[in-house]
Amino acid sequence: MSLMIAGTMAFDAIETPFGKTDKIIGGSATYAAWSASHFTQPIKQISIIGGDFPQGELDALSARGVQFEGVEVLKDEKSFFWSGKYHMDMNTRDTLITDLNVLEKFDPKVPESYQDCEFLMLGNLMPSLQRQIIEQLKNRPKLIIMDTMNFWMDIAMDELMKTIKMVDLIMVNDGEARQLSGEYSLVKAAQKIMEMGPKYVIIKKGEHGALLFHEKQVFFAPALPLEDVFDPTGAGDTFAGGFIGHLAQTKDISFENMKTAIIVGSAMASFVVEKFGTERLTEITNEDVMNRLNQFVDLVNFDIDIVA
Numbered sequence: 661m662s663l664m665i666a667g668t669m670a671f672d673a674i675e676t677p678f679g680k681t682d683k684i685i686g687g688s689a690t691y692a693a694w695s696a697s698h699f700t701q702p703i704k705q706i707s708i709i710g711g712d713f714p715q716g717e718l719d720a721l722s723a724r725g726v727q728f729e730g731v732e733v734l735k736d737e738k739s740f741f742w743s744g745k746y747h748m749d750m751n752t753r754d755t756l757i758t759d760l761n762v763l764e765k766f767d768p769k770v771p772e773s774y775q776d777c778e779f780l781m782l783g784n785l786m787p788s789l790q791r792q793i794i795e796q797l798k799n800r801p802k803l804i805i806m807d808t809m810n811f812w813m814d815i816a817m818d819e820l821m822k823t824i825k826m827v828d829l830i831m832v833n834d835g836e837a838r839q840l841s842g843e844y845s846l847v848k849a850a851q852k853i854m855e856m857g858p859k860y861v862i863i864k865k866g867e868h869g870a871l872l873f874h875e876k877q878v879f880f881a882p883a884l885p886l887e888d889v890f891d892p893t894g895a896g897d898t899f900a901g902g903f904i905g906h907l908a909q910t911k912d913i914s915f916e917n918m919k920t921a922i923i924v925g926s927a928m929a930s931f932v933v934e935k936f937g938t939e940r941l942t943e944i945t946n947e948d949v950m951n952r953l954n955q956f957v958d959l960v961n962f963d964i965d966i967v968a
């Protein structure tokens with residue numbers, strides 16, 4: 661039983677109020693795979709890269725149980741490149757550059773050896789390609805999760821709606837939930853999104869945590885209050901990787917277990933923002949992860965006596 665992750669493997673250039681990077685490794689599937697690898701292996705990756713993507717990065721991921729049979733390499737072309745600049749609040753950012761490069765030619769193929777996957781994470785990618793991946797599966801996985809972003813709502817809303825219909829769970833941030841549903845209230849937004857197809861909706865609110873909706877049930881998990889947030893890039897993908905990594909590890913997709921998965925995802929996201937890019941995810945140990953999970957338990961645990 662394994663996990664399939666699709667998305668971008670990319671170069672990013674990031675500017676925050678605290679610093680600036682040249683091209684560093686990024687991409688939705690890169691962050692998600694690093695994060696999920698702390699909980700489940702192997703991870704069967706679907707992406708496309710150019711000849712410029714460093715072999716050392718592939719080797720490091722491979723040492724974490726990530727497999728690349730579904731990653732197409734176009735030797736003479738450039739990898740996807742994204743550049744963004746964060747505002748002072750570190751919650752909002754402007755996209756400066758999106759160079760699709762190899763992504764323009766991406767025609768994802770699910771290898772035969774991936775057909776046994778019981779969990780599928782569709783990271784941020786063109787919605788038509790996300791759907792193309794689902795359509796190639798011979799057996800429906802236990803759980804299909806998708807992430808998306810405002811970029812696709814602006815340019816490919818019809819395609820996005822078709823893909824949303826086919827997944828079990830969608831993750832969006834609060835602004836995207838409002839844009840997708842046309843509702844300001846996140847409760848109403850989640851209800852409307854569930855009417856589009858998914859049985860579960862996760863709405864991420866950056867430093868204010870995340871909400872999980874299913875039918876009439878709602879669960880809220882805070883984000884860990886951190887002294888310093890250095891670079892929020894990839895927080896959403898890292899959250900997604902931790903969330904689905906935990907579900908794949910425990911093989912339990914009940915609402916109760918999704919509550920734990922949200923905490924796991926939040927704990928992983930709290931690491932990634934501590935340094936630029938994926939760096940922090942590459943250095944943390946299982947003990948670091950356990951300690952951080954315990955910090956979450958302490959953060960939200962309280963006893964109250966209710967006097968009638």
Ligand code: AMP
Nearest residue numbers: 668670686687742784893894895896897
């Ligand atoms: P997040 O901060 O979780 O939204 O993810 C940021 C990552 O998503 C970066 O590493 C980018 O390379 C990648 N990314 C940015 N824009 C897109 C896009 N339009 N499609 C796919 N991946 C993207």
